[in-house]
Amino acid sequence: MESPTISIGELNLQDTELRLGLPGSDEPEKRCNVGSKRKCSPEEESTGNRSDAKSDHNQSDNNGPPAKAQVVGWPPVRSFRRNSVQQKKEEEGGRYVKVSMAGAAYLRKIDLKVYKSYPQVLKALENMFKCTFGEYSEREGYNGSEYVPTYEDKEGDWMLVGDVPWDMFTCSCKRLRIIKASEAKGLGCL
Amino acid sequence: MPRIAYAFPDEVLEHVFSFIHSDQDRNAISLVCKSWYEIERWCRRSIFVGNCYAVSPVMVVKRFPKLRSISLKGKPHFADFNLVPEDWGGYACPWIEAMASAYPWLEEIRLKRMVLTDESLELISKSFKNFQVLVLSSCEGFSTDGLAAIAANCRNLRELDLRESEVEDLSGHWLSQFPDSFTSLVSLNISCLGSEVSTCALERLLAGCPNLQSLRLNRAVPLEKLVNLLGRSPNLVELGTGAYTSEMQPDVFSDLSRAFVGCKQLKSLSGFWDAMPYYLPAVYPISSRLTSLNLSYATTESPYLVKLVSECRNLQRLWVMDYIEDSGLEALAVSCKDLRELRVFPSDPFGLEPNVALTERGLVSVSEGCPELQSVLYFCRQMSNAALVTIARNRPNMTRFRLCIIEPRKPDYLTLQPLDAGFGAIVEHCKNLRRLSLSGLLTDRVFEYIGSYGKKLEMLSVAFAGDSDLGLHYVLSGCDNLRKLEVRDCPFGDKALLANAAKLETMRSLWMSSCNVSFGACKLLGQKMPRLNVEVIIDERGPPDSMPESCLVEKLYIYRTVAGPRMDMPGFVWRYTGP
Numbered sequence: 001m002e003s004p005t006i007s008i009g010e011l012n013l014q015d016t017e018l019r020l021g022l023p024g025s026d027e028p029e030k031r032c033n034v035g036s037k038r039k040c041s042p043e044e045e046s047t048g049n050r051s052d053a054k055s056d057h058n059q060s061d062n063n064g065p066p067a068k069a070q071v072v073g074w075p076p077v078r079s080f081r082r083n084s085v086q087q088k089k090e091e092e093g094g095r096y097v098k099v100s101m102a103g104a105a106y107l108r109k110i111d112l113k114v115y116k117s118y119p120q121v122l123k124a125l126e127n128m129f130k131c132t133f134g135e136y137s138e139r140e141g142y143n144g145s146e147y148v149p150t151y152e153d154k155e156g157d158w159m160l161v162g163d164v165p166w167d168m169f170t171c172s173c174k175r176l177r178i179i180k181a182s183e184a185k186g187l188g189c190l
Numbered sequence: 191m192p193r194i195a196y197a198f199p200d201e202v203l204e205h206v207f208s209f210i211h212s213d214q215d216r217n218a219i220s221l222v223c224k225s226w227y228e229i230e231r232w233c234r235r236s237i238f239v240g241n242c243y244a245v246s247p248v249m250v251v252k253r254f255p256k257l258r259s260i261s262l263k264g265k266p267h268f269a270d271f272n273l274v275p276e277d278w279g280g281y282a283c284p285w286i287e288a289m290a291s292a293y294p295w296l297e298e299i300r301l302k303r304m305v306l307t308d309e310s311l312e313l314i315s316k317s318f319k320n321f322q323v324l325v326l327s328s329c330e331g332f333s334t335d336g337l338a339a340i341a342a343n344c345r346n347l348r349e350l351d352l353r354e355s356e357v358e359d360l361s362g363h364w365l366s367q368f369p370d371s372f373t374s375l376v377s378l379n380i381s382c383l384g385s386e387v388s389t390c391a392l393e394r395l396l397a398g399c400p401n402l403q404s405l406r407l408n409r410a411v412p413l414e415k416l417v418n419l420l421g422r423s424p425n426l427v428e429l430g431t432g433a434y435t436s437e438m439q440p441d442v443f444s445d446l447s448r449a450f451v452g453c454k455q456l457k458s459l460s461g462f463w464d465a466m467p468y469y470l471p472a473v474y475p476i477s478s479r480l481t482s483l484n485l486s487y488a489t490t491e492s493p494y495l496v497k498l499v500s501e502c503r504n505l506q507r508l509w510v511m512d513y514i515e516d517s518g519l520e521a522l523a524v525s526c527k528d529l530r531e532l533r534v535f536p537s538d539p540f541g542l543e544p545n546v547a548l549t550e551r552g553l554v555s556v557s558e559g560c561p562e563l564q565s566v567l568y569f570c571r572q573m574s575n576a577a578l579v580t581i582a583r584n585r586p587n588m589t590r591f592r593l594c595i596i597e598p599r600k601p602d603y604l605t606l607q608p609l610d611a612g613f614g615a616i617v618e619h620c621k622n623l624r625r626l627s628l629s630g631l632l633t634d635r636v637f638e639y640i641g642s643y644g645k646k647l648e649m650l651s652v653a654f655a656g657d658s659d660l661g662l663h664y665v666l667s668g669c670d671n672l673r674k675l676e677v678r679d680c681p682f683g684d685k686a687l688l689a690n691a692a693k694l695e696t697m698r699s700l701w702m703s704s705c706n707v708s709f710g711a712c713k714l715l716g717q718k719m720p721r722l723n724v725e726v727i728i729d730e731r732g733p734p735d736s737m738p739e740s741c742l743v744e745k746l747y748i749y750r751t752v753a754g755p756r757m758d759m760p761g762f763v764w765r766y767t768g769p
Contacts, residue, residue: 072273073268074653075569075596076271076594076627076651077271077536080354081487084409084463
């Protein structure tokens, strides 16, 4: 049984020209009108290859750099792994901040996203560090407690927890520090 | 010569053959003469079928009547990346049925990328009295009900390994089906299961199985439970944790550490889903024992990963996410001089911008510092020819090199040249290279290098590369030991394929998708090569029969077979069947 062979001489040697352009850009097109939905958009120019990750030159879009089309099966990461990473990303978006306390051997971290209000987070801190904060008032701060919760904001200033609206706090809080009331004298109205 | 062969009674030959275990050697023995073929086939105990469609179950059963162990592979490798449509095939059922009647003493079944039903699992559990090993790697089509049947009926089960299979999770109670009297378990891998399994059932199982050496839990097993489980399996050599995260509790930490130390044979750790930095140091007391560490699900930042890895001085295998960064790999290169295998996975594979400081430098460091490094899988966002040349010169002992530059067709970031020279250096210097995956901007020239130098190459994966048919021609005509070639999105077409038709019969398989192969060429190939199955998918929605010859084929899978066309092709797969 002879197998069909085409000698090397019959191969079109023009194909071997080395170019720095995108591969296959001079290949003649052979498209069949199957009318099927391809994985890449029909407007994509042929570069000789069917699915082209760089669809930038086709998205005649509006503002900003065109998004690169996501190619099926690329990069080659197994579904199991891809799904695990995806799941993690969805669970993420926590707002973890460090919490230190005078005299404690190591720091803790809490996720601010978990709490909806000041009382909730203060309670959590009280439990975590086995301390109590007094009653908060705008005028007097934390009245009558041994410890006071403070935080460092985006500008690097140390603030009393509770002064600004909750949402503003969760955005601007970089880290927390529980200090002794005696240290808090410099924080103004205490 | 013939006189010598007949001088040995069959029993003597059979006894001699019993010392020969490798498949290649056994195959070679069977070709010596008819009587050796006969003797050998009656005493072959184990076979490996790399492509389940290359041979039929009936043929296997007829030739080897006394098998105890069978391994089968189904779908092409690119099925892992969703390139093979649903219902393509790879059904295990006909094999299980044939074996159920022919091999009552079958002990081991290993399947990879196959479709397996609960009915088949039940059949397995009831047909083989001494069934011991079930490994289902990247399989699908079954549920926990099938697993319940295995648990309930396989009294001598030693290994149940579901690695990366897709299991329909109907309930975690299947584990409770292991009877109280069950003691034989040596290896259990349920890491792919999505939902919770009953911890009670797990504890009971572990308590009853003193020989358990390998336990891989699923993500749903919380860290606190891990301590109890470890306490019940002191002989573990391999452990896969569940989620490695919890409230930070010093007593959990110390219990965990103590539990690790208590498993005196523990050498391999995996799992570590969502690993918290707080708990990683629990591993430190046993770090010098560890030879294998799989942190590829640990979404922990670099410094903590680096500390852990630097402690594990005897590490031979490391799988990790790119969170380790170049600096971490430099530390690895300093600490782990026995490293043989490195895999670095992308934490953000679909992101457009790099999210971590991992570049080619990390891989170069490891190639410099780790003299035993042989196997690499590396995802990164930039590469240079210079780096690849350095790696090649550093590590001529490399046997598996898979590089994935995440953006297709990306050139050398320093010179903007194609990466032909770099990969060329790899194949030139690494004379024992068996497996290679290419990426980045590549012209036909890289294939010329591969064809010239890749004489030991067995598997090649190519994507978005090459300029013309010449690229494919170089590989098919030059790589003497090529068994598997998988290609996607390359301008390879009819000419190279037809010119090298005979080569295809010497390979296990060829996969080409989104290339430039025409329907007509496939028809011609199928017509001329009856011992190949040339399977064509033009449009996944329907059969290609009425397509013109010039129509380009979307997916092409060619493999050698002695079983003729397969009977289970879905409607959208076409194969040449007659003039």
